[in-house]
Amino acid sequence: MVRTQLATANMLGEGIVWCPRRQALYWTDIPAATLWRHDPATQRTDAWPMPERLACIALCADPDWLLLGLASRLAFLHLPDGALEPIAEVEPDLPTRLNDAACDRQGRFVFGTLDESDPQRPIGSFYRLDADLSLHRLDLERIAISNSLAFSPSGDTLYYCDTPTGRIRCCEYGADGRVGAPRDFADLGDVDGGPDGSAIDAEGGLWNAQWGLGRVTRYRPDGRVDRHIELPARQPTRPAFGGPELGTMYVTSAREGLHLIDGCSDAADGHLFAVDTGVRGLPEPVFAGVPRTRNAP
Secondary structure: OEEEEEOOOOOEEEEEEEEOOOOEEEEEEOOOOEEEEEOOOOOOEEEEEOOOOEEEEEEEOOOOEEEEEEOOEEEEEEOOOOEEEEEEEOOOOOOEEEEEEEEOOOOOEEEEEEEOOOOOOOOEOEEEEOOOOOEEEOOOOOEOEEEEEEEOOOOOEEEEEEHHHOEEEEEEEOOOOOEOOOEEEEEOOOOOOEEEEEEEEOOOOEEEEEEOOOEEEEEOOOOOEEEEEEOOOOOEEEEEEEOOOOOEEEEEEEOOOHHHOOOOOOOOOOOEEEEEOOOOEOOOOOEOOOOHHHHOO
């Protein structure tokens, strides 16, 4: 059921998305400031160095472009030549960087930040980048480590978490991008780990990578645990459904910090895994905005 798709040994693999046009996965190794692309059918793997750490990624309508959430800013990347087109700085006056992200069903980019100086201090926020490239802070509580961003199949529910709290939360999400009152969706309880990235399947189940627990957990739409899938890496980071029929779940993982804990580091930590779950995913929304250079006369 679980197999190693690619022995990447990423320090902190994250932000994985499936591109149906390329039939390939994109993800990042954040500390290495590297964008990865892997075609599971051909086993071809490509990598692009970034000018700073890359935290999250979104597909664009043109497959030659990606939207990047770099540590300090948003930018478009032109894949054929590696050129970057800046969009906006994010929280320049705070000791934060970008972290998790997901596109909503309308093609807007929703992302969060984390506090690099103190991962327990809630000074980060969630934001929405609209198609016109305007940036808006979501009316949600301040957070220390943003994660678990995902949208229900209909797009009217936003899931998110502040990892140190151990709780995944959700709220109503309007077609205009406004959020409703948050409520708890799932609580991991008193465990030595926390919720990381998430993906939604076609049945509305939420799959959450659980850092420190070596597993991905599926929650039913009502928040009840459906099942746990154990992985051969202690720190899974984010799942994404891919493959021609979106029938395979791919999961990134991390080696970060494990060398400091006796007996915790394993040969599979930081690798990319493939999991047969028996359910299918949803197509990844693409960002509705386009680079300004594409609009130039």
